[in-house]
Each structure stands twice: as structure tokens, then as C-alpha cells.
Amino acid sequence: MNMQMSSEAAFRAEIAEFCKQNLDPEMRRLSDLGLSVGQDMAKDWQQRLVARGWGAPAWDAQWGGAGWDMRKLFIFEEEMAAHGAPQVATFNIKMIGPILQAHGDAAQQAHFLPRALRMDDVWCQGYSEPGAGSDLASLQTRAERDGDDYIVNGTKIWTSGGHLADHMFCLVRTSREGRRQGGISFLLTDLATPGITRRPIRHFYGAHVFNQFFFDNVRVPVANRVGQENAGWGIAKSLLEHERLFSARHTEARRKLGRLTRLSREVKIGNRPAIEDAQFRDDLAKRMIELRALENATMRALERLVDDGGIGPYASVLKLRGIEVNQRLDRAIVQLLGPDALPAEAAWEGDALDGLIPDEARNAAESRYWWRGPAIAGGSQEVQRTIITKHILNL
Amino acid sequence: MRFAASEDEVMVEDMLDRVLSAARDSAPRIDGQAPRPAPEELRSKLGDLGVWGAWLPDSAGGSDGGPRLLMTLARGLGRVPAHHGLIGGCVLPGVLLARSRGAEAAALARRIATGAMPVALAAMEPGARWDMSAPQTRAERDGDGYRLNGTKIHVAEGATAETFILSAGEGEGVSLFLVPAGTPGLTVAAYPATDGSQWASLRISDVTLPATARLAGPGEGAAWLEQAFTLAAFAAASEILGSCEAALRQTVEYLGTREQFGKALAANQALQFRAADLHTDIEMLRSQVLGAANALSQGYSLRARSDVAAAMAMAVQTGDLVAREAIHLHGAIGMTRELGIGYHLLRADVLSRWLGSAEHFRATFLRAAEEEEEAA
Numbered sequence: 070m071n072m073q074m075s076s077e078a079a080f081r082a083e084i085a086e087f088c089k090q091n092l093d094p095e096m097r098r099l100s101d102l103g104l105s106v107g108q109d110m111a112k113d114w115q116q117r118l119v120a121r122g123w124g125a126p127a128w129d130a131q132w133g134g135a136g137w138d139m140r141k142l143f144i145f146e147e148e149m150a151a152h153g154a155p156q157v158a159t160f161n162i163k164m165i166g167p168i169l170q171a172h173g174d175a176a177q178q179a180h181f182l183p184r185a186l187r188m189d190d191v192w193c194q195g196y197s198e199p200g201a202g203s204d205l206a207s208l209q210t211r212a213e214r215d216g217d218d219y220i221v222n223g224t225k226i227w228t229s230g231g232h233l234a235d236h237m238f239c240l241v242r243t244s245r246e247g248r249r250q251g252g253i254s255f256l257l258t259d260l261a262t263p264g265i266t267r268r269p270i271r272h273f274y275g276a277h278v279f280n281q282f283f284f285d286n287v288r289v290p291v292a293n294r295v296g297q298e299n300a301g302w303g304i305a306k307s308l309l310e311h312e313r314l315f316s317a318r319h320t321e322a323r324r325k326l327g328r329l330t331r332l333s334r335e336v337k338i339g340n341r342p343a344i345e346d347a348q349f350r351d352d353l354a355k356r357m358i359e360l361r362a363l364e365n366a367t368m369r370a371l372e373r374l375v376d377d378g379g380i381g382p383y384a385s386v387l388k389l390r391g392i393e394v395n396q397r398l399d400r401a402i403v404q405l406l407g408p409d410a411l412p413a414e415a416a417w418e419g420d421a422l423d424g425l426i427p428d429e430a431r432n433a434a435e436s437r438y439w440w441r442g443p444a445i446a447g448g449s450q451e452v453q454r455t456i457i458t459k460h461i462l463n464l
Numbered sequence: 465m466r467f468a469a470s471e472d473e474v475m476v477e478d479m480l481d482r483v484l485s486a487a488r489d490s491a492p493r494i495d496g497q498a499p500r501p502a503p504e505e506l507r508s509k510l511g512d513l514g515v516w517g518a519w520l521p522d523s524a525g526g527s528d529g530g531p532r533l534l535m536t537l538a539r540g541l542g543r544v545p546a547h548h549g550l551i552g553g554c555v556l557p558g559v560l561l562a563r564s565r566g567a568e569a570a571a572l573a574r575r576i577a578t579g580a581m582p583v584a585l586a587a588m589e590p591g592a593r594w595d596m597s598a599p600q601t602r603a604e605r606d607g608d609g610y611r612l613n614g615t616k617i618h619v620a621e622g623a624t625a626e627t628f629i630l631s632a633g634e635g636e637g638v639s640l641f642l643v644p645a646g647t648p649g650l651t652v653a654a655y656p657a658t659d660g661s662q663w664a665s666l667r668i669s670d671v672t673l674p675a676t677a678r679l680a681g682p683g684e685g686a687a688w689l690e691q692a693f694t695l696a697a698f699a700a701a702s703e704i705l706g707s708c709e710a711a712l713r714q715t716v717e718y719l720g721t722r723e724q725f726g727k728a729l730a731a732n733q734a735l736q737f738r739a740a741d742l743h744t745d746i747e748m749l750r751s752q753v754l755g756a757a758n759a760l761s762q763g764y765s766l767r768a769r770s771d772v773a774a775a776m777a778m779a780v781q782t783g784d785l786v787a788r789e790a791i792h793l794h795g796a797i798g799m800t801r802e803l804g805i806g807y808h809l810l811r812a813d814v815l816s817r818w819l820g821s822a823e824h825f826r827a828t829f830l831r832a833a834e835e836e837e838e839a840a
Binding site: 350351353354355357358359361362363365366368369372373376383386389390451453454455457458461462463464 | 466467468716719720730733736737739740741743744747748749751752754755771774777778823826827829830833
């Protein structure tokens with residue numbers, strides 16, 4: 070056990086050293102504030118990770134994976150977040166990469182995996198449709214065979230980062246027979262293909278976060294179908310089990326808590342630092358305690374994953390609570406800032422606020438607005454409650 | 465440290481389940497209550513099986529089971545309503561007696577491990593809430609011994625104790641004394657708490673004690689008390705966890721069987737979601753109680769103290785919520801003493817009134833977490 074602990078400490082130290090050597094302070098600052106680091110910085114960071122052999126640690130070794138066990142993968146993610154490393158190319162590394170390794174054919178793997186690893190291609194996910202949100206299986210975008218191509222017609226919506234991507238993996242309907250889930254296929258699409266148009270969707274706080282894509286007689290080669298025809302549903306659901314540990318998004322919550330505690334020494338309530346105010350201290354303790362419990366819950370999930378190979382519906386418990394914890398931390402930051410949470414993120418582009426309010430006020434309100442989304446996406450909180458009801462409580 | 469139960473813990477859990485359900489099934493319905501195990505029999509049975517004091521060190525009659533076994537025991541007891549007396553009669557005096565090096569203390573600890581309750585701790589005072597660091601009860605030197613004057617209140621298991629551990633200010637510090645219940649000048653008055661358990665107040669008027677009665681001197685007493693109440697809070701959080709688990713299980717069963725408007729209550733999404741939220745709260749409490757058990761197992765550190773305070777802050781809130789929801793989701797039958805689901809609320813309340821509110825434990829948590837950060 071001691072040996073295990075000391076090798077774990079050595080691994081954590083190795084990651085800390087890598088971040089010290091490679092993480093640009095500006096990049097760290099932006100990602101600590103919950104801001105995107107931009108495509109250039111993201112690509113630069115990914116190159117550094119790839120050079121170290123850490124570009125996609127969970128992948129198979131032949132495609133650049135690190136060959137770590139689940140515990141080590143978990144520590145890597147946690148430690149990277151703790152040092153302020155940005156999450157880049159998540160759709161490349163965490164979604165399409167593992168899916169192609171599990172379900173893609175040799176040609177797809179050889180072409181797409183190295184490009185995804187290096188971010189030569191940037192992927193986005195085309196699952197949701199205007200009529201298919203939480204009820205994803207009701208999706209209608211159809212792909213009809215025409216020789217060696219599919220002709221795709223329909224629309225995909227809520228595509229996060231679609232404006233930064235050049236490729237989309239999407240779910241399309243290839244059959245209307247039998248179960249709705251049984252008529253869905255998984256297609257890889259080059260967004261430069263004629264017939265694809267994109268409409269930006271502004272978030273309610275103003276940022277360009279989402280997109281809608283329209284497919285008008287778009288030709289996609291049959292060679293770009295992953296797996297068998299009508300087998301797409303199972304492929305889309307086969308997210309790597311260790312990623313489900315991060316359903317709680319506890320690493321993001323830990324960063325927010327860091328921001329809250331730093332601000333509590335800087336922001337004053339009644340001429341004293343907030344950290345000396347009784348009401349604030351009680352609120353801070355609430356946030357700290359629920360995050361500590363969430364981290365313990367995540368460690369329990371990791372233990373179960375290592376023991377049993379999966380965590381089952383427990384992931385729904387983690388997601389349900391983890392998003393609430395994140396949302397409440399965002400709210401606490403905004404409340405602590407008070408009037409200083411008023412300026413929009415764009416206010417930092419000029420010098421109007423220089424030296425007048427804490428730099429960590431930047432993007433505080435926007436983060437709160439952005440975090441309304443995860444409670445709706447990826448299976449809404451109500452979908453998670455239904456899973457808990459049906460599969461844990463057996464009601 | 466692992467979170468999953470060890471083989472020993474699984475064995476103790478099974479044993480507890482058997483003993484508790486047997487005790488409950490054979491218990492009479494007294495005064496319209498849901499059947500409840502008789503406390504003395506329950507304790508002596510668990511003492512005979514070596515479970516009651518297993519968490520105590522070997523030298524104090526236990527088997528070095530530590531916090532994990534204490535958690536297992538308290539959690540199991542929480543699942544079945546009973547005035548078991550674990551915290552007041554075993555944990556609080558047990559921690560203090562185990563820290564002492566005296567022969568009398570060791571003998572008392574060994575009796576406690578058998579399931580007897582010879583000792584109660586009298587540390588709380590009127591109007592002082594949960595602050596036990598500056599007692600008004602004073603100990604003055606008197607010849608070779610001590611003379612004590614003051615008042616104590618909310619003494620758990622005090623109505624039946626043979627001996628009290630009394631805290632008293634001595635000089636600038638807090639000392640602890642062993643005082644037999646029949647000592648002249650000591651008046652014990654029993655009263656019931658809202659959950660039906662028996663408590664006592666103590667009036668201490670010129671009680672004289674030999675020098676050997678002092679269990680801990682003024683340089684030690686406050687720290688000993690803090691450790692004893694930390695372990696008590698840990699046991700209480702574990703008990704509330706067990707109580708929540710039992711209350712939700714019983715409620716979910718009821719939702720599945722009770723029909724209204726031509727369908728099971730469980731068919732209503734509003735009720736399903738309430739149950740799902742309770743389950744999520746309990747999962748978080750379980751995770752934190754386990755985290756606290758593991759931290760305590762590695763020693764009585766600042767981290768262990770903050771983890772216990774976090775666990776109890778959550779337990780107070782979750783215990784209250786789950787108990788209220790369990791009553792409500794049962795409908796009118798939930799209001800009755802006969803069904804007894806309301807006992808979970810009575811018990812969670814008493815534990816919180818006694819050991820500290822959620823706010824109290826959050827403040828304790830934050831101070832320990834800050835000290836820990838400064839030390840790092």
C-alpha cells in the first residue's frame with residue numbers, strides 16, 4: 070500500500086512538473102476562469118501533450134495511448150485540472166477516438182485517429198435535433214443509400230463548438246422498422262461537404278456556444294459509416310466507462326472553489342474580508358462540504374470501477390449532484406462579488422476596469438449562465454432521476 | 465483506504481442484522497409504539513458477540529476495530545428504532561476511559577465493552593450550547609483532593625449511570641473527574657427527551673473527591689473532550705446514515721404497494737423524483753461518512769476532524785429531510801406512533817440538539833479545514 074501511495078505521489082509530481090514546464094500562465098488563467106483558451110493555444114497544448122505521450126492516454130497504445138490503468142487515468146485527469154490545464158479537443162480525444170478504436174474499420178482508424186490526436190481534424194457531435202432532445206431515439210435526420218453514398222437530409226441542433234469544428238460524427242436514421250433505437254446509424258461527416266449549412270445559435274448571455282446544421286441532400290460515403298448499418302445507437306452509448314467517473318465534474322467544481330476562496334480574502338463585506346464574515350463562512354462551509362462529499366462519492370465510484378469494471382446507474386447520482394454543486398458554486402461566486410459581477414466578460418477587453426475590481430470577477434456571471442446547460446444536456450437532470458428511480462430504487 | 469466494506473465489516477453487519485431483527489420481532493408493542501428491541505438485552509447480546517465495544521482498543525476491552533467498526537455498529541443500530549445508548553453509554557465514556565492510564569478507568573472500559581453502561585459523561589452546562597471549553601463548574605483543591613461545585617445538563621444515560629465523568633474548570637484549564645453517583649452533594653434528576661430516551665441534570669454542591677478521582681488534568685481535559693465529542697459526532701452521523709437508509713427503504717416499499725387513484729403511488733413521477741433526490745442525498749452522506757471513517761482510521765488528525773464535522777453537518781440536514789419526507793410520503797399513517805416511521809425524525813432531532821446543529825458543525829469544519837491548510 071505504501072509503495073502504491075508513493076508511486077501515486079511520484080506520478081502526481083510528474084504531472085505537476087510537466088504543467089510547470091509547459092502550461093502558459095495566460096492559458097492557465099483563462100481556463101481557471103472557465104474561459105476557452107482559443108484554437109491556437111489549444112492546438113499548441115495538445116502538441117505538447119502528444120510529444121510527452123499524454124495526448125490521449127486512454128487510447129490503445131498503438132494509436133498513442135499511455136497504457137495506464139483506470140486509477141492512473143483518473144489521477145491524470147484530476148491532477149491536470151488541479152494545475153489549471155485546459156480541456157482541449159474533448160470530442161476528438163474522449164468521444165470519436167475511443168469510438169473508432171472500438172467500432173471503426175482499419176481504414177477509418179488509420180485515417181482519422183492520428184489526425185484526431187494531433188487536432189488536424191476538429192470534431193463536433195451531431196446527436197440532438199429540434200424534435201429529439203432528451204428523447205434522442207426519436208431523431209429524424211435520414212440517410213438513404215445511393216450507390217456508395219448515403220444521401221443525408223435533416224437538421225442537427227445544439228452543436229457545441231460546431232463553429233470551431235471541421236468534422237461531425239452524427240446519428241442518422243437509416244430505417245423506420247422495429248424499435249426506434251434499432252434504425253439509427255453512426256456517420257462521419259466532413260463539414261465542407263456541399264449541402265451542409267450552419268446557423269450560429271447565441272447563448273442567452275450572448276456568447277456563440279451552439280449551432281444548428283442543415284443537411285440538404287448531402288453525400289456521405291458509405292465508407293464513413295462506423296459499424297453496421299442500424300447499429301449506431303449502441304455505438305453512441307459506448308462512452309468509455311472511466312469517463313463516466315467525471316459525470317460529477319468535480320474537477321471543475323474544485324477550481325471554482327479555489328476561485329471562491331481566493332476571492333473571499335480579497336472581497337470585503339462591511340470593511341472586513343469576506344472570509345471573516347459569519348454568514349459568508351457558513352455559505353462557504355456548505356459549498357466545501359458538499360464538494361468534499363462529491364469527491365468521496367467519485368472515489369467510491371473509481372473503487373467500484375476497478376473492482377467491477379463499471380459503475381452502472383451510479384453515474385446518474387454523480388451527474389445529478391455534481392451539476393448542482395457546480396451551479397451552487399457559480400452562484401456563490403457571483404453573490405460574493407456583488408456589484409463586481411455586473412460587467413460582462415467583454416469589459417475586460419478595454420481598460421475601463423483596470424485595477425478597480427478583482428480580475429477573478431471576469432466571466433463569473435457568464436459561467437453561471439453557461440452552467441445552466443449541463444443540467445439539460447447529456448440526459449437532463451430529470452432523465453437522471455428517472456434512471457435512479459427505475460434502476461436503483463426499482464420503482 | 466478502501467470504501468467498500470471489509471470481510472470483518474460484512475460479518476459484523478450480518479450479525480447486527482440478525483440480532484436486531486430478532487430483537488425487534490420478539491419485542492412487545494409497548495404503549496402503542498412500533499415494536500422496539502429492549503435496550504438492555506440488545507446491548508448485552510451485542511456485548512456477548514464482541515460487537516458493542518469492538519471499536520475500542522484491545523487494552524480497553526475492545527478488539528481494535530477502530531472507526532470503521534464503530535461506523536458499522538452505529539449505522540446498523542440506526543436502521544432499527546431503539547434506545548440503544550451507544551453514543552452516551554459507550555462512545556463518549558469509552559474514548560475518555562481508553563485515553564486514561566488508570567486501573568479503575570481500564571476496568572470501567574472493559575465493562576462498557578460487555579454492553580453495560582456504568583459511566584455517563586457530564587460535560588454540557590445550562591446556556592452554554594455546545595461550547596464545553598469553559599465550564600462554570602469549578603474544581604478547587606481541598607486538602608489532598610478536590611471540591612466541586614456547579615451544574616450539568618443533558619447528560620445522556622445519566623439517569624442510570626453508576627459513575628459520572630464530570631468536567632470542571634481547574635485554574636485556566638478543564639479537568640475531568642470520576643464521580644460515583646451516590647457521592648454526597650451530587651443530585652441526579654432524570655427527565656425524558658422528545659424521542660423517549662432518559663437524560664439527567666446534575667447539581668453539584670460541595671462534592672469532595674480524592675486526588676485519584678481526577679481522570680485528566682487541566683492541561684488535558686479540553687482536548688480529551690474534543691476527541692470524545694468528535695467520535696460521538698462520527699457515531700451519530702453513522703447512525704443517522706443507517707436511519708436514512710431504513711427510512712427510505714421503508715418509504716420506497718410503501719410507494720410500491722399503496723394504491724390511490726387506481727394506481728400505485730410509485731407511478732407518480734412527482735413522488736419518484738422525490739425518492740430519487742433522497743437517494744442522491746443519502747449517497748453523498750454515505751460517501752462522506754465513509755471518508756470520515758477512513759480519515760479517522762489513519763489517526764486523530766485535523767483532516768479527520770474536518771471530515772467528521774462535514775459528515776455530521778450533512779447528517780443533520782439529510783437526516784431531517786429524509787425523516788420528514790418519509791413521514792409525508794406515507795400520508796396519514798406516517799403520523800402515527802404505531803407505524804413508527806416518525807421515530808427517525810425524533811432521533812435525528814435529538815442527536816442534533818445534543819451534539820450540534822448543522823451550522824455548528826459547518827463552523828467546526830471550516831476552522832479545522834483552515835488549520836489544516838495553514839499547517840500544510
